[in-house]
Amino acid sequence: MTDIGLRSTVEQADLIQRGELSSRELTEHFIERIERLDGEINSVVTRDFETALAESDAADASQQKGQSLGVLHGVPITVKDALQTKNLKSTGGATELRDNVPSQDAAVVASIRRQGGIVMGKTNLPRWSGDIQAYNDIFGTTNNPWDISRGPGGSSGGAAAAVAMGFTSFEIGTDIGGSIRFPAAFNGVWGHKPSFGVIPTTGYLDHIDGGLNEADINVFGPIARSAQDLELLLTVMKRNSPPWVAELEAAPEDLKDLKIGAWLDDEFCPIDDEVREQLEKAVDALEKDGISVDRSARPELDPDEAAMLGLWLVQRAISQSTDSDGPGHRIWLDQHVRREELKLKWAQFFDTYDAVIMPVCFVPPFEHQQQGDFGSRTLICNGEKRNYIDVVKWTTMVGMAYLPSTVPPIGLGASGMPIGCQVVGPYGGDRLTIALAGRIGDLMGGYQPPPRAL
CATH class of the missing domain: 3.90.1300.10 (Amidase signature (AS) domain)
Structure with a gap:
């Protein structure tokens, strides 16, 4: 698999860290793929490529000075539109929030940014994340990359379709009834629904005034192209600050x-x-x-x-x-x-x-x-x-x-x-x-x- 956009987050991050690939090169590559291929999929529905390129240039400048921003240094991603993203439209798929631009990130998005991740855009979903498909009155319908007559699953359908198509390094999905698991299965990618409470879920837009509280059962988790990516991203995304710190059992040795x-x-x-x-x-x-x-x-x-x-x-x-x-x-x-x-x-x-x-x-x-x-x-x-x-x-x-x-x-x-x-x-x-x-x-x-x- 030679296309860098289709490789794992672990591989992409390692290439950037070793100076064999610049953040700008990877960001431009994803942008080119989105603009060329997303027309019939309709997964990345809000785009902020100019800001992403500026942030990738800043990441490359830090790299040249020998300064690492974290394990995701310069890695560009998209985020499900159910999560708040600072200064970037966040709708929850609902017309009531068509023009909503939050002043702060969801906690998990902030964690990704602290490790050097760059947000390029937002991916499609059903209204208030309420279906096993991905369509709404703002952005229309997301199609399955394997057969556009079929849905990509939901509610994180745009997220999983974007990962499958190589439009992003990884995605952040949400799951209350299967919304990471259905799209991962339907698009042929990897997804992890974590134990409840392990990853903070503030900043979740499931109603007009959403984002402040954490709903019962609901979790956030990674969608990616390898199990190694899931392991890395779980570590990045899990709670690591008071009042509650997630401690997870180690993986089995054999x-x-x-x-x-x-x-x-x-x-x-x-x-x-x-x-x-x-x-x-x-x-x-x-x-x-x-x-x-x-x-x-x-x-x-x-x-x-x-x-x-x-x-x-x-x-x-x-x-x-x-x-x-x-x-x-x-x-x-x-x-x-x-x-x-x-x-x-x-x-x-x-x-x-x-x-x-x-x-x-x-x-x-x-x-x-x-x-x-x-x-x-x-x-x-x-x-x-x-x-x-x-x-x-x-x-x-x-x-x-x-x-x-x-x-x-x-x-x-x-x-x-x-x-x-x-x-x-x-x-x-x-x-x-x-x-x-x-x-x-x-x-x-x-x-x-x-x-x-x-």
Whole structure:
């Protein structure tokens, strides 16, 4: 893979640090790719190339003086438009914020900048990050780089499409019901949903007055072209200052010492044959690599109950800042108790298993669906109509329990579309899930650019 724009963040940053590539050269390269290739994808919807070039020149001047700005010195990126970016339009995909220009960065964006990162622009999303696709009334529709008749997943769909196309070094996504995991899987890139609370989420625009508080379940995390990128970016992005500092368990020294579960299908949300085939191939590859996998492993919970409770909690988290007529305190407490019981069952499962491999979505990337609400839409799975809301069943039961989940690309399905899985671990086991997902992805071919990116 010779195109520098398609290489990993780790490689790009190393080339800049060693003086073999200037920040300006990399920034100009991304700008050229965006201007030439993004017309049919529509992923980078707000652009600030002039400022990015000025900052890249400043980074190069520092480099010439022997001064490093950090591990991301001079690395240009784009940011999902759900995050506040100082002096750069930040809309949340909502017309109410069409002209909103924040005076400060989201905390995680500030962390990226402190390590030398340069923000070139913002990527597309659904209104208030509220769909598994990426379209809104300001910027229109983002298309999947592998097939523009299909969506890129959501809500961080523009982010993952930009990473897949080589428009940015990496991206910052958000995930409350699968919004990092769906796009990573649908675009053939890597994504990490961290344990809840590990990365600060202030500066998140999910309603008109958003940005000040941190919503339940919601997390920010990296989307990139390698597992090594996820590991680096987790370190950069995690909380490192009072009142709360994130301490994560170290990655295992030998993956062959792990006991892994594989929960690849279930009658509560049956998986499309195309997805199931790739999941089976990924597990087969792990076993051939000498890693123990138990295909009968299941947490002792009712998956329907867990998924529906997860959906209820996600809906409450999304509406908590704007819905004055939400559930009463007693109802919320009852649901919270149920959630704590399910979290305990997950914890008991991880007393026996180190991680579990699960589907992200029951179908491969699907064609654009923008008519009607969630309840009225349907998807086709193995020739049968299924409710659109089923897409979140495999993701919400993980998110509501605050667990880390890493998505590696595991190849193309029979339709020629990317498929991913999620590697889920115990709370705080982020480095473990990244390491295991890294091995799975490597065995299955890793990131492969879509033909449009070449």
